[in-house]
Amino acid sequence: MLRIDYRQFPSYPHSYAIHLTIGIIASTLGALIVPVLLEKEYIAVTFLTLAAQQFREVRSIERDSLNSIEKTEIVPRGEAYIEGMAKLFEARNYLSLITSLITSLLFFYLGLFIAIIGGVVAAALLHIFMKSPTISDIAKIKIAPLNIDNKNIGIDNLVIMNIGENEALEKWQKEGIGIKIIPKDENARATLFNSGQRQVILHDLSILMGVKLDEGLQHFTPLARIDIDYGTLNIIFLPQEPDKEFIKEAVGKIPVLESSQRKPLKSSSGKKAAD
Amino acid sequence: MDYKEINNILAIIVIKDAKHKVGGGVPVFIVEDEKEQQKIGSLLARLTLSMLHDLGNGINIIIKH
Numbered sequence: 001m002l003r004i005d006y007r008q009f010p011s012y013p014h015s016y017a018i019h020l021t022i023g024i025i026a027s028t029l030g031a032l033i034v035p036v037l038l039e040k041e042y043i044a045v046t047f048l049t050l051a052a053q054q055f056r057e058v059r060s061i062e063r064d065s066l067n068s069i070e071k072t073e074i075v076p077r078g079e080a081y082i083e084g085m086a087k088l089f090e091a092r093n094y095l096s097l098i099t100s101l102i103t104s105l106l107f108f109y110l111g112l113f114i115a116i117i118g119g120v121v122a123a124a125l126l127h128i129f130m131k132s133p134t135i136s137d138i139a140k141i142k143i144a145p146l147n148i149d150n151k152n153i154g155i156d157n158l159v160i161m162n163i164g165e166n167e168a169l170e171k172w173q174k175e176g177i178g179i180k181i182i183p184k185d186e187n188a189r190a191t192l193f194n195s196g197q198r199q200v201i202l203h204d205l206s207i208l209m210g211v212k213l214d215e216g217l218q219h220f221t222p223l224a225r226i227d228i229d230y231g232t233l234n235i236i237f238l239p240q241e242p243d244k245e246f247i248k249e250a251v252g253k254i255p256v257l258e259s260s261q262r263k264p265l266k267s268s269s270g271k272k273a274a275d
Numbered sequence: 276m277d278y279k280e281i282n283n284i285l286a287i288i289v290i291k292d293a294k295h296k297v298g299g300g301v302p303v304f305i306v307e308d309e310k311e312q313q314k315i316g317s318l319l320a321r322l323t324l325s326m327l328h329d330l331g332n333g334i335n336i337i338i339k340h
Contacts, residue, residue: 151329164327164335165317218326218340 019089022058026051026093030100034108051097059090074213075206075222080196084257095130099123133261135181135201136252138188139233143244144178146236155180155234160225168219175212177242179251181233186274189231190262197260198224198233201251208250210240283339285323288316293333 029051036044063086070076102122107115135141144155148169152159155178163169181201183189191197202222206213213220222237239247264270288304289297290312297303304319306312316335320327325339 150331162328164313164329165320166313167317216321216324218320218324221340 019092022054022093023096026055027096027100030097031104033101034104038108055090055093058093059086062086062089073203074215075203075211076199077203078196078199080194080257080259081200081203084200084259087258091130095126099126132258133256134252135254135256138191138256139184140182141248141251142180142182143248144180144234146172146176146178148173153236155236156227158225158227158234160223160234160236161219163219165219171212171220171238172236175238175242176236177239177244177247179235179237179247181235181251183231183233185265186270187261187263187265190264191256191260192231192233193226194257194260194262197257200257200260201233201235201254202237204254205235205237205247205251208253209237209247212238212240283325284336285325285339286319286337288312288319288327288335288337290333296332297334 029048032044033048063082066077066082066085070082099119099122103115103119106118110118147154147156149159151162151164151169153161153163153169153172153176163172181192183192202224205211206222211220211222213222220238222235224233224235226233241247265274284301286302286304287297288306290309291305291307294305304315306315312333312335316327316337319337323337323339325337328336328338330336
């Protein structure tokens with residue numbers, strides 16, 4: 001629940017303390033359900049609705065705090081990413097509630113030893129099921145050279161940016177890297193079409209690989225544009241670490257947002273149209 | 276701001292010879308040659324936190340994205 005990775009979120013140590021405490025409260029509530037119901041104290045269920053209210057509050061707190069620091073991000077997270085994170089934090093509380101509920105059920109009927117094992121298994125299973133796919137699951141990633149034609153920068157025939165400054169063009173020519181994200185199927189194509197998802201890729205890429213950008217240097221902004229003919233996502237950016245292998249690896253590990261996932265292949269018309 | 280779109284042209288920098296190609300309510304900077312155009316353009320872009328674009332016909336524009 002409190003895994004810290006490159007996103008450094010929840011931030012350590014204060015956000016960490018907040019979420020740890022709320023997590024403990026959630027799991028205590030979950031553990032209490034079984035004995036309370038066995039005592040036939042059904043009124044105690046209302047406490048759970050109170051808890052649910054509290055957890056929803058967690059979501060809006062996260063959303064607000066991420067929104068308010070959004071202005072300080074050189075490459076913004078984007079609203080879709082913030083909403084995804086906030087949702088995740090709410091859900092994590094329910095997950096810890098469910099885990100402790102299962103554990104206390106097992107403890108009540110099967111004993112302490114099985115409850116410990118069962119609790120660990122339940123937590124692990126929930127963790128696996130709640131894992132969102134990454135870019136490498138839905139698409140192939142290729143590094144492509146930038147195509148600089150006159151004052152236009154792009155990849156292949158797609159023009160992504162027009163730059164007036166010769167100095168900036170030279171820098172793009174020397175250090176710029178292009179990435180092509182080629183969707184594996186129609187579902188992936190529809191997912192990459194989402195502009196929130198593209199912003200997630202840009203934001204995470206700028207953290208993982210560094211980006212040469214500052215305020216007042218807008219012409220170095222990384223950009224992601226769809227090739228409308230093929231559904232390929234093309235990204236241009238100026239990395240601090242121009243190591244192509246690791247850039248590919250980093251893009252592959254970027255999460256696919258829950259809210260940006262589309263599944264046209266699940267509908268019969270979408271499936272037939274794809275043939 | 277999830278996605279960037281053109282919504283504001285702040286200034287136009289035009290080489291003397293192409294002066295007749297511009298007009299309107301936007302500040303126009305008339306320069307002698309391409310060298311001066313580059314200098315004025317990048318300076319203005321940095322000062323206004325916006326971006327310099329080249330239209331390719333001797334006209335550069337500053338756009339706030």
